[in-house]
Amino acid sequence: MKRVVCFLLILVSGLLSPAFLLGQDKREVLIRNATVLTAAKGVLENTDILIQNGKIAKIGKNLKAAAGAEVIDATGKFVSPGIIDCHSHSMLDAINEGTFAVTSMTNMRDVLNPKDIAIYRALAGGVTTANLLHGSANAIGGLNTVVKFKWGKPVEDFPIPDAPPGIKFALGENPKRTHFPALPNQSPRYPRTRMGVMETIRDAFVRARDYKKSWDDYRAGKTRIPPRKDLELEPLVEILEGKRLVHSHGYRADELLNLLLIADEFGFRVATLQHGLEAYKIAPEIAKRGTGVSIFSDYWGYKLEAYDSIPYNAAILWKAGVVVSINSDSDERMRRLNLDAAKVEKYGGVPEEEALKMITLNAAKQLGIDKRTGSIEVGKDADLVVWNAHPFSVYARPELTMIEGEVYFDRSKDIERRAALEKERQELEKLDVNKSNNTTAPRLPSEKRQAERDDAEYH
């Protein structure tokens, strides 16, 4: 009975909400008179964007909105698609299940923290969508989750429901645990070399192939006892069946190519090489297989396998016909991906719109969500950023960031709130419980959730 009452209450409150009262298709936003960087069909000057029901309904001049529509005057401002970060660990409570070399049974969906302040800071840098990946401790890591940064919404609103599922692989120094030697009372984890990393992956796919056959045989009636469900191998079978995207961390050209050869051997395509700092050395081999590369723009040199990285990586790959995106792998870098994209114009002469695609449409393509987001085109989600200047200018900053027509970051409102927040902080600090002197200080919070983040910093 109680449940029914609850349900009815929720239903009634829903019926009374402004969105419902206005009618779904009446929920309109009109962005007026902007310079629109479409990331698909060039730059449109003095252009309006009409948003209905979270989607881009019209793009043109002198568009009319329904009465009561929210109107944003963007005169003198620039509008770009929301930035898509193809490699992030934001809002994750845990990143590496580093105990095994194959952890395909783990899922980032289980460790989402919708209150991670990194989300808000990313929105303030124009990021609307992110590929949340397991860390790089394991040759085969956990399953990814592609989310939109709907700050303030419940956690179940974050994942993009129709984004194809994916998984993290890793090659090189991290899965061979170069920077994480075994503790004195531990035995070292296999693998310890690039040879072992490749064999770990090959072994997993041999097991997955056998497992798949056992199910195929059972379903075909060739065997009578159902095989035991294997949570480790199920995702790998999905890879073999082309249903799950492989996003593989790797640096050196040889190891990247060796993974592509293993994929050839088992008949699947690698969706993206993540980082791919030496991908430029094997651009034709990557292009031939239709594999995307998601790179840093010019971040390099922090470890041996990052020493041959060059800022011309994007240009060489782009010229070879590879779909390239630029990612952050960092809560900090994430806030300035627009400037990272700008740099590839300088290094190798990538045209402006192609450079912009590297933080928008190309990332959407790599994640299989380009039908709904990544560019400013009619019918796509209204994931947009309003900038005070061209986003490739160092003097630019996001003024507004919206997802599906809803504003999640508004700089003017953020600034308005600051005085009140500062006052609240000061009042809290004055409370007896927070008074500190050298002898009786309050206990510090025992542990921050971020403490679980171990080697994310090592890229």
Place this chain on the structure above:
Amino acid sequence: MYAWKTTLKTLCAFAPLRLCVLILTLALTAFAQNDGSEQNVLGRAGTFAIQNARIVTVSGATIENGTVLIENGKIAAVGANVSVPAGAEKIDAKGLSVYPGMIDAATNLGLSEISLGVNASVDVAETGEMNPNAKAITAVNPHSAHVNITRVIGVTTVLSFPTGGTIAGQAAVVNLWGATQAEMAVVPVYGLVVNFPRIAAFGGFGQPPIEFSEAVKRRDARLEELRKYFRQAADYGRVKDAYEKDKTLPAPVTDLWLEALLPYIRGEKPVLFTAERERDIRGVVKFIEENKLKGVIIGGQEAWKAADALKKNNVPVVYTNIYNLPVRDDDPYDYLFEAPSKMAQAGLKFAISTGDDGPNVRELPVQAGLAAAYGLSKDEALKSVTLYPAQILGIADKLGSIEAGKTANLVVTDGDLLEPRTNVKYLFINGRLIPLTSRHTELYEQFKDRK
């Protein structure tokens, strides 16, 4: 050991090998983008006239159409009407801008080639707590790949400093040019680096944070050690002075560690204190007052909050936090982007620096530009990576602006120096025309046309 030396000697004496190295060097540097004649990594000296250029002098008004004349490594003349001597190489800079080379006043460039996992290439932190006599100039590698990679973006001078312990050692100001450390040096021994003891709740990896009172206790103990060390040096100095006046006293035993501190406790040279939070910065100022030191803050997240104390003691700030996240979740999202504009408003002397160990010092112009996106004027942003660091480092008589008589460290660009899309077209260090090549352009040339 002996065998190695012999082998080396034999190899070096083997003339064809030298030839090979020469040919290899020539081959690797044959990719100069702007000027095919600039093939040597050390560049080429000469008399150069950069003409028809927009000259952003930084110290004075911008000259919309003028000439910069470079002679004997120096800026010989600058202005709208400069007479160019016969025989000068003319560079037509129509549509281009000339800026002073940028200066990053807090890096570890040259002390670390690959920071993670390649310990043999890392010389940033000496072992132990007190190493005042460790000198960066003796470990900066003139042939580090970071030198060329950094300068081709327009950063021509850096401060390189050691990092370990409480007293880390002495920092060097170097140009990003030279075959030897002496050739690089602008101020070989510039200042003493002190990691000022701070209240830190960090309890170790995987450990819970320590109690605040315990953190205070630990800070106080480390601070007392530092005070004691400075007092010891002062005593050592007095003993030496006394002996100078009266040679009948017992001759003092030379102590390289305490000896190294003398110019600092006497206020002759600056002490660079790393400090971020307001309470730590105020602690530094107190220490400076107690010991009558010349001080500089490196880091400076909340320096603007302690502007009164810093200004009173003429302590400038080298701000290294543009690419850091705000420490507290409830800090404004742009807290660290905005800090330079707050320092400017408070009238503090400051420079913007990457604080990077090498690879990313080339981010300096973008970092300064970001500060301008969040409140700092564009003019101040440019000064914060040119004239202001020169003033803080005490080299403004030589560097930091385009003025006759200064060292010709110049960058010629096709746009705003701080914009990420701007290209450097010509580069001069010590008046030498430097090739725009680096390890990165070399790898690019090797692989860009691979089919």
